[in-house]
Amino acid sequence: MPLADPSALQQDVSNVTSKILADSGTSQKRKNLRSPAGKTSLRRVAVEAQRSRESSLRKVDAGSTREGNNRVTAICVADQFDMEAVSRILRSHGFPINPDGTDFETDQVIHTRGVNNGDIFVFPSGSLVAWSLPEDVAMDLAAKTLLPAAISPNMDQIELEDFEYVEDPSRDNSSIKGDIIILGTKKELKDEVGPNHKVDTTLAKIAFSSGLARSTKLAVLETMLGKYFESTRTIPTLLSRGSRLPFKSRFVLQKTGELLELRAQLNHYSELTDSLPDLFWDSRHELGLEGYYEQVGRALDVGVRIKTLNEKMDYAQEIASILRETMSQKHSVDLEWIIIVLIAVEVGFELRRLWKERCERLARERLDVM
Structure with missing residues (x-):
């Protein structure tokens, strides 16, 4: 069976994505208030587009159903991260540091990659943001693997924020609609693509990740x-x-x-x-x-x-x-009562002294009379 035109396929997916984004524009922002993810998931995009090009989207649909794909998860587990310790821990576990060669210093953000080729960004604010990683994997990395690098960890009140994201090859720039990040990857797919276009996409992910880390903090x-x-x-x-x-x-x-x-x-x-x-x-x-x-x-x-x-x-x-x-x-009030008691004690001693003096004087007068 011949495959459909790739450009037409992209157009179908883009149209369905736009429709779903319009439906999800009023969804809640926080995870615990957000409507179920299935209503705006990439799987729905593939299923809807599959009505017209079912055979062409088989691979897209299969890839989109893998756990963790097309989801951004932000987790805050501490007041701060010791970024030098984070770098050492990640290297010791075989994670590449700064794989795309961004210009950021490691004390600002650390970029690495994990399973599913998912991007991971660690911020000094004590937050980790993972792209295309299952939530349990991201949680283990933040709360267990990087725990020795955490300063004042807040394990009893870990906060989590998550978004879905869609890579749109028809856009140069990126944006957010509802709780879905639309990541423009047009530059990466051009024939004349330069070495910096992959870095530009990574920088966009860092910007979105920084905003998500801010929210979890x-x-x-x-x-x-x-x-x-x-x-x-x-x-x-x-x-x-x-x-x-x-x-x-x-x-x-x-x-x-x-x-x-x-x-x-x-x-x-x-x-x-x-x-x-x-x-x-x-x-x-x-x-x-x-x-x-x-x-x-x-x-x-x-x-x-x-x-x-x-x-x-x-x-x-x-x-x-x-x-x-x-x-x-x-x-x-306590001081006033203490002062009153002290004055009362002093008055009592003074009265006792006067009474003793009077008794002694009366005794002398009786002796003089005798």
């Missing part, structure tokens, strides 16, 4: 702030009832320190609030890497989430301030 802070609120949720109720707060100064200092650390991690010790990470400042403008990074931020509502997180921290700061004021007042 933000999700960790959201979880930590949620736990903070859970530990202080009874305070407003106690205050509204006029009850005495059953907390000691150590608890107040601990909660104040936790809140300051969270605020610092969000606004000072990371690039979460930066419009563009230092990673892309020296990149070629025509690549549009900053645009890809911003698209991920818009798709995952990163700007809104950062604003909301800061507002919640302001509310938490009010609670912490009330705790400090209450403890300060309690301390002042």
Whole structure:
């Protein structure tokens, strides 16, 4: 049976992809809120296109059903990664470092490849982003293999974000629609393709990966702030009832320190609030890497989430301030009572002294009378 024209096949797949992307434009961003992946998966693209060119798409459909294919998984497992240790660990396990020869330093991002020829990007923010890797493989790599390189690991609150992606050979640039990344690979497929076009695609993946890593890092802070609120949720109720707060100064200092650390991690010790990470400042403008990074931020509502997180921290700061004021007042009251007791003791000693002096004087007067 003769094969169909490849250009016509690409056009059919592209048309079906566009239709599915339009249907999925209103899907939720976060994984735990997202509709089932099957509704917008590449398998559906192949199945729909197969109606017209079934025999030509057999290989495409078979390849798209392998577990992990056409999926981007971002995982945050620590506050930071020691990038030198990450490089040593990956080399010791046989992973190639910087296989496409990008210009990024290893302290900014480490690129390697794993099974299925999937790209893996490790960021110093404690996040790993894997392309075309099964989720369990990516999780094992992040949470087990790279665990010795993790600084302050958060294994009890690992955050995960995932997108699907489609390689579109008809596009030069890339974009995001719904929760699907459309990766333009037209330059790679041209006959006159140059040595840098594969690198350009890798750079686009790094830009998208950096945005996903940012989102997972933000999700960790959201979880930590949620736990903070859970530990202080009874305070407003106690205050509204006029009850005495059953907390000691150590608890107040601990909660104040936790809140300051969270605020610092969000606004000072990371690039979460930066419009563009230092990673892309020296990149070629025509690549549009900053645009890809911003698209991920818009798709995952990163700007809104950062604003909301800061507002919640302001509310938490009010609670912490009330705790400090209450403890300060309690301390002042305790000092006042201590002073009152000391004065009472001093008055008691003085009265005892006066009573003894009076008794001695009366005794002398009786002796003089006799």
